[in-house]
Amino acid sequence: MRTWRLGYAEEENTSGHDGQGVLGQDRKHWGQGQSSRVQQGNAQQMGEARRASAEIKGETQLSKPRKKLPRGVYEKVPGSGIYWIRYADATGHIQRELAGRSLTATVKLYQKRKTEVLQGKKLPELLRARKVNFRDLLTDMLDYSKRNKLSYADDVQRATVMGEYFGQRISESITPQEVDRWLASHEWKAATQNRYRALFLLTYRVGTDNGKVNVNPAKLVRQRL
DSSP states (O other), X not given: OHHHHHHHHHHHHHHTSTTOHHHHHHHHHHHHHHHHHHHHHHHHHHHHHHHHHHHXXXXXXXXXXXXXXXXXXXXXXXXXXXXXXXXXXXXXOEEEEEEESOHHHHHHHHHHHHHHHHTTOOOOGGGOOOXXXXXXXXXXXXXXXXXXXXXXXXXXXXXXXXXXXXXXXXXXXXXXXXXXXXHHTXXXXXXXXXXXXXXXXXXXXXXXXXXXXSOOGGGGSOOOO
């Protein structure tokens, strides 16, 4: 041991560092290395802590249950915040309508549409079926009459008279009062007026069966006595 220490001391003296020597440099380098490793270890621990916190937060968000929307309201793209409504119209067909980003306004729109269905009102303009004029209904009625009735020739004659007055009108715009006044404006016997009334009834019934109209104003026209 003494020989080694003396030799080491001599080596230190020849290095020209006034007592610092190789041993002092090694200690200095070792201390710097330890400090660097401690800093790296602290940084690694902080990074792992942040990742763990993010994972916990992510799991919490994923596990958070999605808010249940009111009846008839849905998001076409889940999580988008853009709401749609879905409801059955007067004919039983499912209708879908874009409402917007306000959930309160969407619920009010849904309730409004449901009320309109219950009251038998028409759907909004954009959702309405193709408008059909009365002449189209007469054509369908005569096709039915030709196949099923012996009085087809009489129906053709009466349909011509009806078409001259109501032909260009939108079928669903004709009211019971208009039909009643039109019948009363002619000097026909009660039996003849009732035959025209019956043809009105048949015309709208065939139109309903064909899905072209949802009303039959002739039902509310009084029968002549």
